[in-house]
Amino acid sequence: MNYVTLNNGLEMPQLGFGVWQVPDEEAEPAVTKALETGYRSIDTAKVYENEQGVGRAIVKSGVSRDDLFITTKVWNSDQGYEETLKAFDASLERLGLDYVDLYLIHWPMPEVDNYVETYKAMEKLYHDGRVKAIGVCNFNIEHLQRLLDECDVVPVLNQVECHPYLQQKDLKAFCEKHNIYVEAWSPLMNGGDVLKHDVTTGMAEKYSKTPAQVIIRWHLQSEAIVIPKSVTPSRIEENFNVFDFELSPDEMNQMAELDRNQRKGPEPNDVNKG
Template sequence: MSNIQDTTTLHNGIKMPWVGFGVFKVKDGEEVVNSVKAALEIGYRSIDTAAIYGNEAGVGKAIADSNVPRDELFITTKVWNSNHGYDATLAAFDESMEKLGLDYLDLYLIHWPLPSEGKYVETWKALEKLYKDGRVRAIGVSNFKIHHLEEIIANCEIVPMVNQVEYHPRFNQRELHDFCKKHDIQLEAWSPLMQGELLHEPTLIEMAKKYNKSTAQIIIRWDIQTGVVTIPKSVKPHRIAENADVFDFELSQEDMDKMNALNQDQRMFADPDEFDRV
């Protein structure tokens, strides 16, 4: 891997960049437009948004204003909990596409399993239809645990191509990662920096000095070396650039082991079995 545009290949043959740009909590309008434009200028080609973020229109405007050819981009959005169910998901997809101003999507995810509703299998079948109809190049899930994935695999035709989850050195989800590898599901990390909390971790500060990198760069490099796609978020151009500059060094196995030892099974956000916000 040599640059920000390097890719992993999903189980259907579609190439997905190892490092993308996340826009969670980035305000729609000028803030998200400028942030996405800055990311695209730096060289990012993967942009990750969601219906619930409320900024799909701004992401779409930044894409339209950029000179980057559409076929070089990898755009992800997600169906929100209030739109679970077959018909509701298809309608939500149309709404997202209209806001984004795109003819097709690269990756569509179910944002949360929402087990209290019991509709995620039905929702997945809507994603299968969108995929078969050629409206989206890859489909996946977000925040799915092993038993949620097992239910999809047992009851549906297509195994998810991606599972985007909370993943960082204090919560490395080893068992889930092993399950995903076994079923050729690409794991993707959201909030890889633990919303900045890990930037002050002594072990990582020490490593950053050793490699002459920032703590954020150490974490993003660890993600890549563990085979996990990652989508760090920032609205500051220098940070956006810094997060992309992780391809000119490699962590030693000893340092990878030290980072793996930081795991505390510590979630920063809700357990997907309990999160039922609609």
């Protein structure tokens, strides 16, 4: 397992397990399998409605809490200072935990314009020791810049849609400049055809890996944090089995040339409701 050191000194597994679109009753067996496989970072959110299932799996796993890295997020309808504090308490109760390692704003919702106050509430949670790190999701450069200008704690990461067809090069450069990690959601493009591209299938054949493993490896070598999701036990194992090969500089360049600025999810400025 690879770890990265966030800008506040906290270590985080570079490869984690996501549970977006996983129903609560399926989250428990999926997370159980992930923890058995070796994952130690689990990414959930209030809006996924599976924090309880994640929490049950954590308790039953027997893995020491100190060895786990648990992320959850404040949803759009809970933004605002007091609302965020209440939402955090509710997430913590559903998870059955005393703290979370990382708390994120799910979307900036710039037209609603509550994300600065929301982040200031998260700063309080951080200073109170109830979260070990805070960050954001789906923030464009202008949203990040405003937090840097108006808040005290630099986000440790920005979780955004990122895959070979949407490589977020400008955003990554901005984040790198400010010591903010980029974490990739939908890292395999969720139903996109990048898994069938000649470049990824060719590399998969060369290394006796799957195209998904090649793409996850590309994320890791691109210095991104990555959280593939699956409920299929064999895929959960497959997505984790990416530490025994390495793409060459030429292959990394071939992957870089796949960028199309092609989204599967919404543009962050277009999301302005709960």
